[in-house]
Amino acid sequence: MPTKNRKKKFIGIFDSGFGGIDILRKIVKGLPDYNYLYLGDTARAPYGSRSEKLIYEFTKQGVDFLFKEGCDLIILACNTASSDTLREIQQKYLPKHYPQKKVIGVLIPAAEEAAKATLNKKIGIIATERTVHSNAFKRELIKLNPKVKVFQKACPLLVPIVEYGEQKSKATILILESYLKPLIKKGIDTLILGCTHYGILEKEIQSIVGVKIKIISESNILSKKLKSYLARHPEIEKNLGRNGTVNFFSTDMTDKFISLGSKFFGQKIKVKKIFLK
Numbered sequence: 001m002p003t004k005n006r007k008k009k010f011i012g013i014f015d016s017g018f019g020g021i022d023i024l025r026k027i028v029k030g031l032p033d034y035n036y037l038y039l040g041d042t043a044r045a046p047y048g049s050r051s052e053k054l055i056y057e058f059t060k061q062g063v064d065f066l067f068k069e070g071c072d073l074i075i076l077a078c079n080t081a082s083s084d085t086l087r088e089i090q091q092k093y094l095p096k097h098y099p100q101k102k103v104i105g106v107l108i109p110a111a112e113e114a115a116k117a118t119l120n121k122k123i124g125i126i127a128t129e130r131t132v133h134s135n136a137f138k139r140e141l142i143k144l145n146p147k148v149k150v151f152q153k154a155c156p157l158l159v160p161i162v163e164y165g166e167q168k169s170k171a172t173i174l175i176l177e178s179y180l181k182p183l184i185k186k187g188i189d190t191l192i193l194g195c196t197h198y199g200i201l202e203k204e205i206q207s208i209v210g211v212k213i214k215i216i217s218e219s220n221i222l223s224k225k226l227k228s229y230l231a232r233h234p235e236i237e238k239n240l241g242r243n244g245t246v247n248f249f250s251t252d253m254t255d256k257f258i259s260l261g262s263k264f265f266g267q268k269i270k271v272k273k274i275f276l277k
Ligand code: DGL
Pocket: 015, 016, 017, 019, 020, 045, 046, 047, 048, 049, 077, 078, 079, 080, 081, 128, 131, 159, 194, 195, 196, 197
């Protein structure tokens, strides 16, 4: 491949919808020089209550699209897609179809931070039903420290709350309290926000759990983790384009994607509609 093309590679960010744009914003803030492609599968979101098999199929299609558009590295910003699907993609799909390319997730970076942060070894996780059911966070945390005790809570109402901009309403605070109280009762000192959307609720969550519980929000740790990943993978890093561009793709074109996406990204975004198959 001519050098000219090799220099144009992108970092891809895949999410079921637009929650991952919050993660993208923080990544771009920390690493502004690279070129990014964001894909949100909004036509088929939310993934959180779907079957593992279907999530695998959807994620594979998203990964294919981003690779074909010129990504060499993809971050699955979606926790639900990262839970069981990521291992399957890394261990089976990539070696067969894209041996030179990489897909990484958001679970391990968050688990690493939580394992470092906890003092009493009691860690709470809030996530979608699928992510909780997969036990992926629990598995990673126990790998990092077999002594940790992990308490999980599926919070299916939080994604729609964020998508409808209801984070400050009284009802939301009551819902958050009912999700968080059982975890607080277990004596956790660290809480992982294991879903793209939950970072948006960080302030409300912190005020319910109190300052003694350390919150691990993926959007706050990923740019640091990506920087260290790229330093360890010069074969990927050397081919990345550095024009500071960000392009957005979505499988459905809605006003909501543009308005909420722009809000999450902190500036007006332009989105191109695509089909996945
Ligand atoms: N992106 C998903 C996640 O992080 C939340 C939205 C969904 O359920 O698709 O788990």
